Amino acid sequence: MIRVGVVGYGTMGQVHSQAYQEINDVELVVVADPDPEQRAQAQRDFGVDVVSNIEELLQSSQVDLVDICVPTYLHETILTQAVESKKHIFLEKPLARTLEEGERMLKLAEGYEQKIGVGHVVRFTPAYTGIRESLLQGEIGQAAVARTFRGGSQFPKGWHDWYADFDLSGGVILDLVIHDIDYLRWLFGDVERVYAKTTHGRTTAHLEWAMIVLRFKNGVIAHVEGSWTNYPGDFYTTVEIAGRDGLIKYDSRNVNPIITTTLGETGERAGVTVPENPAAKSPYLVEIEDMIGAIREDRDPLVTLEDALGTLRVALAAEESARLGQVITL
Numbered sequence: 533m534i535r536v537g538v539v540g541y542g543t544m545g546q547v548h549s550q551a552y553q554e555i556n557d558v559e560l561v562v563v564a565d566p567d568p569e570q571r572a573q574a575q576r577d578f579g580v581d582v583v584s585n586i587e588e589l590l591q592s593s594q595v596d597l598v599d600i601c602v603p604t605y606l607h608e609t610i611l612t613q614a615v616e617s618k619k620h621i622f623l624e625k626p627l628a629r630t631l632e633e634g635e636r637m638l639k640l641a642e643g644y645e646q647k648i649g650v651g652h653v654v655r656f657t658p659a660y661t662g663i664r665e666s667l668l669q670g671e672i673g674q675a676a677v678a679r680t681f682r683g684g685s686q687f688p689k690g691w692h693d694w695y696a697d698f699d700l701s702g703g704v705i706l707d708l709v710i711h712d713i714d715y716l717r718w719l720f721g722d723v724e725r726v727y728a729k730t731t732h733g734r735t736t737a738h739l740e741w742a743m744i745v746l747r748f749k750n751g752v753i754a755h756v757e758g759s760w761t762n763y764p765g766d767f768y769t770t771v772e773i774a775g776r777d778g779l780i781k782y783d784s785r786n787v788n789p790i791i792t793t794t795l796g797e798t799g800e801r802a803g804v805t806v807p808e809n810p811a812a813k814s815p816y817l818v819e820i821e822d823m824i825g826a827i828r829e830d831r832d833p834l835v836t837l838e839d840a841l842g843t844l845r846v847a848l849a850a851e852e853s854a855r856l857g858q859v860i861t862l
């Protein structure tokens with residue numbers, strides 16, 4: 533039996549907690565959250581023990597795996613505490629808010645005997661894994677150009693509106709576009725140069741848009757767009773890849789019949805969109821199954837802390853490029 537403690541019971545803490553219910557010999561035993569409403573919600577949802585912080589979580593129960601779903605700027609602090617207690621760790625993306633935090637986390641994890649995985653969920657999303665398989669099988673020959681889009685109108689409105697504070701969330705690039713940056717790195721390897729434009733600082737945080745051009749070491753050029761400025765309710769993602777012998781294209785608007793967006797001007801949880809396809813297994817369940825498999829089979833999870841740091845480095849280079857108006861060479 534693998535016993536799990538979830539830290540942070542907001543949007544993602546709830547999604548992860550649900551996933552643990554669906555895996556054999558895994559039990560969600562405790563949830564930590566400073567917000568009494570979220571603790572009450574966790575009790576109602578799963579009848580688990582609830583505590584108000586990670587210290588109590590680590591003291592109060594025999595937890596094997598700590599699943600960290602707190603706002604991004606708290607990732608390093610909470611991960612450090614979990615490492616000191618020698619637990620397996622699953623951490624939501626992005627790895628950290630800054631490169632310095634991410635590098636300290638990598639150092640902390642050097643020689644760590646337990647598993648650490650990071651939730652870059654696009655690597656577990658069926659259409660995206662299918663595209664990767666096609667590329668690996670050479671169906672479109674040598675890839676040359678990739679285009680991705682990810683966005684919607686509903687700005688995510690988390691705990692105390694932390695997404696709206698660029699210093700805490702990193703805005704649309706670090707929070708949203710990083711999904712595609714990670715995916716493209718998984719397809720094409722290391723990035724050599726980055727150039728980006730964003731609306732950051734020109735509009736409100738609730739209306740952010742970014743366009744990034746990535747040049748990979750293998751020669752591929754990617755055009756990566758992310759937006760919190762779309763028509764209401766219209767969250768979708770697309771991928772197009774052009775290769776020497778063909779093209780691949782995906783558009784989530786054609787395949788996700790259920791799109792849940794929590795609307796409302798006032799609610800703290802408003803605005804996080806979770807697309808669902810009842811015909812497909814939730815990618816959040818698949819990523820957590822991979823993490824459980826890594827613990828049971830004594831192997832690395834698909835997305836290691838080192839991978840997540842590589843992705844964070846590219847996302848932060850894009851932010852720097854947008855800020856300076858210059859190409860950044862990595």
Ligand SMILES: NC(=O)c1ccc[n+]([C@@H]2O[C@H](COP(=O)([O-])OP(=O)(O)OC[C@H]3O[C@@H](n4cnc5c(N)ncnc54)[C@H](O)[C@@H]3O)[C@@H](O)[C@H]2O)c1
Nearest residue numbers: 540541542543544565567570601602603604624625690691
């Ligand atoms: N993979 C994805 O698709 C995806 C989607 C949304 C968010 N995320 C990431 O997940 C993380 C959480 O985002 P969210 O939307 O769930 O945030 P949220 O604001 O909905 O929830 C955060 C929760 O953490 C709790 N919290 C705050 N400080 C805490 C502490 N010290 N200890 C324990 N709990 C604490 C808050 O009370 C809140 O319930 C972020 O890093 C975000 O970037 C990933």
